[in-house]
Amino acid sequence: MRRGYFTDWENAGSSRNLLPHEFVHSWNGKYRRGANLWTPDFRTPMEDNLLWLYEGQTQFWGYVLGARSGMLSKEDTLGALASTAATFANATPGRAWRPLVDTTNDPIIASRAPQPWRSWQRSEDYYSEGLMIWTDVDRIIRQQSGGRGSMDDFARAFFGMNHGDWGVLTYTFDDVVATLNRVQPYDWAGYLNRRVNEVAPQAPLEGFTQGGYDLVFTEEPTNWIKVAEKRAKNTDLTYSGGFVVGNDGAITSVIWDGPAFDAGMTVGSTLLAVNGRTFDADSLKAAIKAAKGSNQPVRLLIKNGDVYRTIELNWNGGLRYPRLVKRGKAPGTLDALLAPR
Ligand SMILES: [Zn+2]
Missing domain, CATH: 1.10.390.10 (Neutral Protease Domain 2)
Incomplete structure (x- = not known):
């Protein structure tokens, strides 16, 4: 270890x-x-x-x-x-x-x-x-x-x-x-x-x-997820658009058939900008939160090799993180x- x-x-x-x-x-x-x-x-x-x-x-x-x-x-x-x-x-x-x-x-x-x-x-x-x-x-x-x-x-x-x-x-x-x-x-x-x-x-x-x-x-991640993101230096949006992105912008996971997949995002590309502004984890989360309940996509500038393109992430469910909640007493x-x- x-x-x-x-x-x-x-x-x-x-x-x-x-x-x-x-x-x-x-x-x-x-x-x-x-x-x-x-x-x-x-x-x-x-x-x-x-x-x-x-x-x-x-x-x-x-x-x-x-x-x-x-x-x-x-x-x-x-x-x-x-x-x-x-x-x-x-x-x-x-x-x-x-x-x-x-x-x-x-x-x-x-x-x-x-x-x-x-x-x-x-x-x-x-x-x-x-x-x-x-x-x-x-x-x-x-x-x-x-x-x-x-x-x-x-x-x-x-x-x-x-x-x-x-x-x-x-x-x-x-x-x-x-x-x-x-x-x-x-x-x-x-x-x-x-x-x-x-x-x-x-x-x-x-x-x-x-x-x-x-x-x-829930919109609030568990402590488990917070520690895991900090340790892996990434943002886990598996249930909030269907992808994981490193703090350096590297796309490390795209869930098959999810919203990011449908937008054409692939592993190995780099996220450069969110809604026209330089990418960072907080601004990405803020954009996904802001799109909740609207019918506006989140616009993501992606670089793959030497090709730049803007994709539209159609995800309006906000931030979602799994947790187990006790039922009854x-x-x-x-x-x-x-x-x-
Ligand atoms: Zn073992």
Whole structure:
């Protein structure tokens, strides 16, 4: 990690889950591993189709243990989960054609190189969409068991075994389903097939939305987003026109089929001016705010190579940032999951 991981406590939010994440890999990934990801020699290709457990559940425990231990406040954890939920519910049109399991091939296909039109192609989505699925599995176990069971029981049963065994114990899809059924009988095979193996146009939001929270969009960003923008030196308008622009004007993300996409904006171009005046983050946000509710486009001067052109961004919804808002007073399953033990 960069210097400041522990000392610059306020500004390291987005990397804070790294330590609990890697800690969890001792069990999930190092000890337990998908059967076809374990290979006897370097000639045998590894296959990644169970990474939604290896990485997806590690991503889940990374945030859960982060919140439980205080590595990340509950508020920031909810901020991170809201950003994840919104990404897959509102900014991943590629889920209309590509099932989650297929994204486990991305480390092999793409070698972690930057990809064009990521929202349409999808990328290593098994990490964070995996987190959402395991959050929902926890919600189902808690609701079906009347609060007696949780993902902690799955972890104990699946990872907490054979003390002193330093080898690798492999598993298959059916082993995962069998352990879930021992924790809480349910149609886990059907559930995981629908979420993981089939094309699933709807994001798996139920761990949040049926776990006591609503995913809403507000004009004020969460602390999580503010820290992330400061750290990345950019302006995140993913839900406010459909693009991300660096403080230097570099367009780093354009959401497929969004308003910026429709205006002809592409990654790799540079934003020079907003409504005829020199671009900076504050003036861009002010222009988007001013266009709210009007039928006036925001005019953006874009440079691509040596070509300059003005495009019209037709976005009149103002600034929008995702957050999870508690529904009612009683603790939901998500509150129970994140509570320190
Ligand atoms: Zn990992």
